[in-house]
Amino acid sequence: MMTKSLLLAGVGGQGTILTSKILADGLIRLGYDVKMSEIHGMAQRGGSVNTQIRFGERVYSPIITSGEADVLVAFEKVEAIRYLHYLKPGSTLIVNDYEIYSLPVLTGKENYPEKVIGKLKQSVKNTVIVKAADIAQKLGNIKAQNMVLLGATVKSLELFDLDWGNVIKNYLPERFHNLNINAFNEGVKMI
Secondary structure (H helix, E strand, O other), rough: OEEEEEEEEOOOOOOOHHHHHHHHHHHOOOOEEEEEEEEEOHHHHEEEEEEEEEEEOOOOOOOOOOOEEEEEEEEEEEHHHHHHHEEEEEEEEEEEEEOOOHHHOOOOOOOOOOOOOHHHHHHHOOOEEOOHHHHHHHHHHHHHHHHHHHHHHHHHHHHOOEEEEEHOOOOOHHHHHHHHHHHHHHHHOOO
């Protein structure tokens, strides 16, 4: 198998890093060599967060450069635009149709970009729109949107030879198991 490169991008507090850790753990359990890199930025203050995961038979570096990513998973629409240049031709964009306003937008100094989804669809032929926040809210907790996106990612990569529910359980308190596994399963159904 050729090495696959995944970039997960979001805003601090969305669970981007937790999702990446679960995904990397699952890939290791599936027998892949996995390398992961995290960039937190101002994560705790709502800043941009991204993780890079590369997996395959033998992987030497976690770093993905511009034009190398096979999949970009954007937890927020503007983050998809910010990291779009990482995608290579023929790649997949999974984007959460969700908005988090930056401080300049909240204070009125800037406007949130318009028609983001339309622009993304024009840029990337294989764009998958996921309303992860809506699904998570219906399940009872908007914070589970990261598990919806994890499910969509696992489905897009066809990584089914693993009980992902057991992997998820290792990272979350027991009281959140059902919610997050249900959110994951809903994400699988999205693609």
